[in-house]
Amino acid sequence: MKVLLIATNRERRPSFAVPAGVAYLQTALIDAGHEARILDLCFDPDDRLEGRVTEAIGEYGPDLIGVSVRNIDNETYLQYRGNLGDVKIVLGACRAASAAPVVLGGSAFSLMPVEIMNVLGADLGVIGEGEPAMVAIADALAEGRPITDAPGLLRREGTRVSVSEPARVSDPGSIVAPRYFVPDSRYFSTQVVGPQPTYGIQTKRGCAFRCSYCPVPSIEGKRFRLRSPAHIVDEMRHVRDLAGVKRFFITDSIFNLPRRHAIAVCEEMVAADLGVTWMAYTNPLQYDDDLALLFKRAGCETLNFGLDAGCDEMLTSLQKDFTVADIENATACARRAGVRIIHSLLLGGPGETADTVARTLDTMDRCAPDILTIAFGIRVYPKTPLWQDIGSRPGRPDLDMLQAVFYVDEALGPAECRTILRSIEEFVETHPKIMVRMNFDPKNLEAEVSTSSLRISAQAGAGRKAR
Ligand code: B12
Ligand code: SF4
Structure with missing residues (x-):
C-alpha cells in the first residue's frame, strides 16, 4: 500500500x-511493509494548499491518505484563530484528486472527532x-478485507458517525525513532x-493528572506509558545527525514524572553525550537539587512549569496537585542548577478574583522566573472536569464545542478586570528583568471580558480562514 500522510498544521x-506525529506513523507503516510519504504543508501560503495536495497525489498515486489535524485553533481567547478551514481545503483537494480512502487523525482531531467529522463531512x-490504526487499515486494504477492525476507527454510517475507543500502542517501550522523515530544513x-x-520528542505518552480544564489525558491516555530511554536517545542522535538539530522540545505532558523515568532518560543522555540541549x-x-542538577548535566536549557496559578486556592480550584510551597521549592532547585525558568499562568478560572491574581503575582515576585507567560480565559474542552462542571450547572447554555468556548469566571466583571489589569501592568513595570508574555492585549482586556461566565469567541469554527 502507498500511504500519503498530510500534515496540515501551519500555526x-x-x-x-x-x-512528529506523522513521522511516527510513517515509520510504523514502512516497518510493517507499506510505503509511506509525508506532505508537510507548514510553509505553504493559503493559496497553495489545494495545489500542493493535488500535485502530491498526482505524483505519488496513494492507495490511502492520512490527514493530520494538530490544532483546531490557537486556543487564544482574545486573539482567536481557527484552523479547520485549512483541513477542509485539504480534504476537498484529496477527494478531487484521488479515490483513495481519506482518514483523519491527530491530537486536535482526537479531542472532538465526531464534531470535526460532521463539520468537514469526513x-x-x-x-x-x-501507529496501530494506520497499519491495520493499510493491511486490511492490501488484503482486500474490510477496515472495520482497525483500533480507534470512526466511520460515517449514513448521517451518523460510529464511535470507538482510542487506539493505543500496546507497548510504548517499543516505539522506535522515526527513521525515514526528513523535516523541512x-x-x-x-x-x-x-x-x-526545536524538534519535538516524546519520552512517554499519557498523563496521570486530572487538571480541571486539560484534555491531554483524553488524547494520550490517563496513565503514563514509558518509552525506552535507549530508543529516546537513538531518536535524538538520529535527528541530530540527519537534520543538524541541536535543541529538542520534550513534548511529554510532564517530563519530571514519573521521576525514576526522567532520571533514567537523563542518565542515558549524559552517557550518550550528544552535545544537544532540551526544554520540557x-x-x-x-x-530536589540532585534532580535539577541531573537535568542540567543532561542538557536541560529551559524548564516550563505549567503552574496556571500561584495561590493555593486557585491551584485547588484547577485541580493541580501541588502547592505554592512546591512551586517555590522547585523554582529554587532549577535556579541553583542554572536552568532557565518559565512560569505559565492561566487566569480567569473558577473562583478567580483580583485578590487571587494579586497573590499569584506575589508568588511570581518571590520566584522571579526568567519568563512569565500569562493567558487569560480557559478554553473548554469536552470530557474535562471543567466541561462536566459547566454541564451540570442549572440553565447552562447549549455549547457547540467546535465554537471556541472560553471560560472566564462570572464574577470577573469590568471593575475586577480593571484591577487585575492594573496589577499585571504594575508587575511588568516593577520586574524589568522578567520577560512577561501575554496572550491578550492588556488594553482590550476590560472591554473584551463580559460579566458572563462563558464567552463564545466570535466567528469561530470551520469556515474561518486560518490567517
Ligand atoms: C508539545 C506541545 C506543544 C509544543 C510543541 C513543541 C515542538 N517543538 O513540537 C509548543 C509549546 C510549542 C506548543 C504550541 C502550541 N500548541 Co501545543 N501541544 C503540545 C502537546 C503537549 C504535545 C504535541 C506532540 O508533539 N505530541 C507528540 C506527537 C508524536 O503526537 P501527535 O502529534 O499527537 O501524533 C500522534 C496522534 O495524534 C496520532 N496522529 C497524528 N497525526 C495523525 C494522522 C492520522 C491520519 C492518524 C490516523 C493519527 C494521527 O498518531 C500520532 C502518533 O501516536 C499537545 C498535547 C498532546 N498531548 O497532544 C499540545 C496541543 C497539540 N497544543 C495545542 C495548542 C492549541 C497549541 C498552540 C496553538 C497554542 C498554545 N497553547 O501554545 C501552539 C501551536 C504551535 C504550533 N506551531 O502548532 C492543543 C491543541 C488543541 C486545539 N485547540 O486545537 C494541544 C492538544 C494542547 C491542549 N490544549 O490540550 N505545543
Ligand atoms: S495540565 Fe499537564 S499535568 Fe495537568 S492534566 Fe494536563 S498534561 Fe497533565
Whole structure:
C-alpha cells in the first residue's frame, strides 16, 4: 500500500512544531511493509494548499491518505484563530484528486472527532495513537478485507458517525525513532523560525493528572506509558545527525514524572553525550537539587512549569496537585542548577478574583522566573472536569464545542478586570528583568471580558480562514 500522510498544521505561534506525529506513523507503516510519504504543508501560503495536495497525489498515486489535524485553533481567547478551514481545503483537494480512502487523525482531531467529522463531512477518522490504526487499515486494504477492525476507527454510517475507543500502542517501550522523515530544513533556520528552533520528542505518552480544564489525558491516555530511554536517545542522535538539530522540545505532558523515568532518560543522555540541549514541561512536585542538577548535566536549557496559578486556592480550584510551597521549592532547585525558568499562568478560572491574581503575582515576585507567560480565559474542552462542571450547572447554555468556548469566571466583571489589569501592568513595570508574555492585549482586556461566565469567541469554527 502507498500511504500519503498530510500534515496540515501551519500555526507558527508561539513557535513552529515539526509534525512528529506523522513521522511516527510513517515509520510504523514502512516497518510493517507499506510505503509511506509525508506532505508537510507548514510553509505553504493559503493559496497553495489545494495545489500542493493535488500535485502530491498526482505524483505519488496513494492507495490511502492520512490527514493530520494538530490544532483546531490557537486556543487564544482574545486573539482567536481557527484552523479547520485549512483541513477542509485539504480534504476537498484529496477527494478531487484521488479515490483513495481519506482518514483523519491527530491530537486536535482526537479531542472532538465526531464534531470535526460532521463539520468537514469526513467519512473516516482515527482517535488516539495512529501507529496501530494506520497499519491495520493499510493491511486490511492490501488484503482486500474490510477496515472495520482497525483500533480507534470512526466511520460515517449514513448521517451518523460510529464511535470507538482510542487506539493505543500496546507497548510504548517499543516505539522506535522515526527513521525515514526528513523535516523541512526551514524548521531549523533561525532566520525563518526565530532564535530557538526545536524538534519535538516524546519520552512517554499519557498523563496521570486530572487538571480541571486539560484534555491531554483524553488524547494520550490517563496513565503514563514509558518509552525506552535507549530508543529516546537513538531518536535524538538520529535527528541530530540527519537534520543538524541541536535543541529538542520534550513534548511529554510532564517530563519530571514519573521521576525514576526522567532520571533514567537523563542518565542515558549524559552517557550518550550528544552535545544537544532540551526544554520540557515540568511539574513542581518531587524536585530536589540532585534532580535539577541531573537535568542540567543532561542538557536541560529551559524548564516550563505549567503552574496556571500561584495561590493555593486557585491551584485547588484547577485541580493541580501541588502547592505554592512546591512551586517555590522547585523554582529554587532549577535556579541553583542554572536552568532557565518559565512560569505559565492561566487566569480567569473558577473562583478567580483580583485578590487571587494579586497573590499569584506575589508568588511570581518571590520566584522571579526568567519568563512569565500569562493567558487569560480557559478554553473548554469536552470530557474535562471543567466541561462536566459547566454541564451540570442549572440553565447552562447549549455549547457547540467546535465554537471556541472560553471560560472566564462570572464574577470577573469590568471593575475586577480593571484591577487585575492594573496589577499585571504594575508587575511588568516593577520586574524589568522578567520577560512577561501575554496572550491578550492588556488594553482590550476590560472591554473584551463580559460579566458572563462563558464567552463564545466570535466567528469561530470551520469556515474561518486560518490567517
Ligand atoms: C508539545 C506541545 C506543544 C509544543 C510543541 C513543541 C515542538 N517543538 O513540537 C509548543 C509549546 C510549542 C506548543 C504550541 C502550541 N500548541 Co501545543 N501541544 C503540545 C502537546 C503537549 C504535545 C504535541 C506532540 O508533539 N505530541 C507528540 C506527537 C508524536 O503526537 P501527535 O502529534 O499527537 O501524533 C500522534 C496522534 O495524534 C496520532 N496522529 C497524528 N497525526 C495523525 C494522522 C492520522 C491520519 C492518524 C490516523 C493519527 C494521527 O498518531 C500520532 C502518533 O501516536 C499537545 C498535547 C498532546 N498531548 O497532544 C499540545 C496541543 C497539540 N497544543 C495545542 C495548542 C492549541 C497549541 C498552540 C496553538 C497554542 C498554545 N497553547 O501554545 C501552539 C501551536 C504551535 C504550533 N506551531 O502548532 C492543543 C491543541 C488543541 C486545539 N485547540 O486545537 C494541544 C492538544 C494542547 C491542549 N490544549 O490540550 N505545543
Ligand atoms: S495540565 Fe499537564 S499535568 Fe495537568 S492534566 Fe494536563 S498534561 Fe497533565
